[in-house]
Amino acid sequence: MSLSPTRSLALCLSASLLTLPLQAGAADGEAIIQQGGSNPAAMPCMSCHGTDGKGMAAGGFPRLAGLPEAYIAKQLADFKAGRRENPLMQPIAQALGDAEVAAVARAYAAKPKVNVKVGPVERPKEGSGAWLALRGAWDRNIPECTLCHGPSGVGVGDAFPPLAGQSAEYIEAQLRAWRGTPAQPAGKKARAVAAVAPTRSNDPNGLMRHIAADLSEAEIKAVAAYFAGLGESTEPFDESQHRLR
Amino acid sequence: MKMTLRCLSVVLLPLVTTSALAADAVRNPRLDDQTQLPKAPVRPAGQTYFQPPAEADIPHNAFGDLVRRGQDLFMNTRALAPQYVGNDMNCVNCHIDRGRKANSGPMWAAYPMYPAYRKKNNKVNTFVERMQGCFQFSMNGKPPAADSEVMTALTAYAYWMSTGIHLGKAQPGRGFNEPPPPKGGYDIARGKAVYDKQCALCHGDDGTGKKVGATSVFPPLWGKDSYNWGAGMHRINTAAGFIQHNMPLGRGRTLSDQEAWDVAAYVNSHERPQDPRLVNGDIDETRKRYHADDGVNLYGVVVDGRKLGQGVQ
Numbered sequence: 001m002s003l004s005p006t007r008s009l010a011l012c013l014s015a016s017l018l019t020l021p022l023q024a025g026a027a028d029g030e031a032i033i034q035q036g037g038s039n040p041a042a043m044p045c046m047s048c049h050g051t052d053g054k055g056m057a058a059g060g061f062p063r064l065a066g067l068p069e070a071y072i073a074k075q076l077a078d079f080k081a082g083r084r085e086n087p088l089m090q091p092i093a094q095a096l097g098d099a100e101v102a103a104v105a106r107a108y109a110a111k112p113k114v115n116v117k118v119g120p121v122e123r124p125k126e127g128s129g130a131w132l133a134l135r136g137a138w139d140r141n142i143p144e145c146t147l148c149h150g151p152s153g154v155g156v157g158d159a160f161p162p163l164a165g166q167s168a169e170y171i172e173a174q175l176r177a178w179r180g181t182p183a184q185p186a187g188k189k190a191r192a193v194a195a196v197a198p199t200r201s202n203d204p205n206g207l208m209r210h211i212a213a214d215l216s217e218a219e220i221k222a223v224a225a226y227f228a229g230l231g232e233s234t235e236p237f238d239e240s241q242h243r244l245r
Numbered sequence: 246m247k248m249t250l251r252c253l254s255v256v257l258l259p260l261v262t263t264s265a266l267a268a269d270a271v272r273n274p275r276l277d278d279q280t281q282l283p284k285a286p287v288r289p290a291g292q293t294y295f296q297p298p299a300e301a302d303i304p305h306n307a308f309g310d311l312v313r314r315g316q317d318l319f320m321n322t323r324a325l326a327p328q329y330v331g332n333d334m335n336c337v338n339c340h341i342d343r344g345r346k347a348n349s350g351p352m353w354a355a356y357p358m359y360p361a362y363r364k365k366n367n368k369v370n371t372f373v374e375r376m377q378g379c380f381q382f383s384m385n386g387k388p389p390a391a392d393s394e395v396m397t398a399l400t401a402y403a404y405w406m407s408t409g410i411h412l413g414k415a416q417p418g419r420g421f422n423e424p425p426p427p428k429g430g431y432d433i434a435r436g437k438a439v440y441d442k443q444c445a446l447c448h449g450d451d452g453t454g455k456k457v458g459a460t461s462v463f464p465p466l467w468g469k470d471s472y473n474w475g476a477g478m479h480r481i482n483t484a485a486g487f488i489q490h491n492m493p494l495g496r497g498r499t500l501s502d503q504e505a506w507d508v509a510a511y512v513n514s515h516e517r518p519q520d521p522r523l524v525n526g527d528i529d530e531t532r533k534r535y536h537a538d539d540g541v542n543l544y545g546v547v548v549d550g551r552k553l554g555q556g557v558q
Contacts, residue, residue: 121317126301135300138342143495148447150457157455159446204446205493239458242324244317245337 029107114165315402347418421486436511519556
């Protein structure tokens with residue numbers, strides 16, 4: 001049996017990990033990401049969130065690389081407690097021990113943050129996704145997304161995660177999770193659709209749910225597409241430079 | 246002898262006052278301070294606030310370019326005009342929605358009220374002088390010259406936003422529409438509880454706000470990078486109005502009058518940069534001249550055994 005160098009290295013690593021005495025409270029975040037938690041129900045994170053932790057757009061699996069440690073830990077706690085509902089993620093979160101949650105949050109936070117190219121001041125068109133992102137809809141008390149999520153949506157502190165670097169599928173799904181779906185009365189050709197209750201209620205101080213509740217389906221799609229479209233830049237950014245709004 | 250002294254003081258006192266004012270005038274030739282506005286008229290039921298023109302309607306010519314530059318400066322003051330800004334504040338921090346939102350000191354309600362005559366000091370101040378006051382106090386910086394590119398652009402932006410407004414007429418939505426002082430007064434300790442629950446998430450436990458790299462996102466509310474002791478926002482009544490209408494962001498009008506006053510008092514009971522009008526290096530003199538008669542504020546007041554107004558650098 002011949003093994004590629006990387007494969008054998010990985011095997012060696014995992015073997016050495018297995019032989020390490022398990023200290024109380026110590027867990028290897030990278031090992032959980034690659035191989036799963038001690039409970040087999042805690043599947044390896046990378047199988048959905050990608051080998052690089054940048055998520056998988058098609059499945060709506062979010063990027064975790066470079067997200068704040070406290071934010072990731074809070075989301076896992078919220079999945080466990082049901083403040084954030086998701087049929088895939090809840091059982092996984094429940095299968096992770098507290099030390100494992102802390103370790104995995106630390107490991108993802110240590111990966112590279114999303115890097116957005118710094119450009120000149122943008123001039124969005126009213127009614128576009130960019131408009132919502134950069135101007136908001138103050139007649140409905142909706143602040144521009146970048147006011148809390150930071151210029152270019154790069155995220156601010158532990159409470160406001162990056163929107164840049166996430167896929168449109170993921171952002172749309174979250175806005176709908178906060179909003180729920182209003183009931184649709186039966187039309188001439190369409191059947192009535194029952195209301196779907198919100199499945200996310202873990203926004204600090206209730207800052208997100210009222211915003212999502214006031215967004216139309218078209219607005220949700222447009223603003224999600226805007227942030228997904230920012231892409232990721234490989235150009236290094238000097239943090240002493242300002243990002244313009 | 247007694248008589249002579251009295252006579253002398255009658256003669257001397259106005260002299261002293263006049264020369265002190267003259268010294269002020271030398272330092273800030275015609276700078277407008279941020280004393281209180283008269284109460285704005287109430288919005289009649291069923292009427293909307295003034296609607297400024299849409300951004301898309303800014304013309305595509307030299308004038309439009311100046312208006313857009315003004316808007317850019319308004320939103321990115323610290324980044325685009327660093328030589329005039331001494332802290333981490335931008336115009337848009339206090340004037341939400343790019344200076345368009347009613348009860349958030351909208352530009353369209355301010356611009357048409359200048360030049361303004363003040364009986365109190367028998368002075369006339371222009372809109373540019375009022376904005377210079379913002380740079381001096383709210384931004385703890387150095388005011389740009391009246392004919393500077395920065396001032397011209399900001400003036401053009403405010404002028405454009407006021408398109409179609411009634412000149413010289415106070416508009417509903419002007420200023421911050423302060424809630425009346427609560428009957429039992431305000432309470433700083435209660436204000437801290439409101440702050441910890443509703444404000445600390447963004448502005449931090451220590452009031453320093455939050456940044457992304459060099460860019461300030463949530464402005465500092467006290468300390469060296471916040472507005473100074475001469476800014477209008479240092480008044481508890483003014484801050485209560487701003488907070489009640491606009492905070493937490495997107496959830497304005499959710500705090501009661503009492504909560505707004507309490508939390509405004511908590512924020513404004515912290516040290517911040519010194520009032521640049523400091524008289525003879527003395528807090529008490531400065532309080533007497535500029536703060537005693539300026540709404541409800543804690544400059545020169547002893548709180549928790551410490552006299553406020555020391556300033557921080």
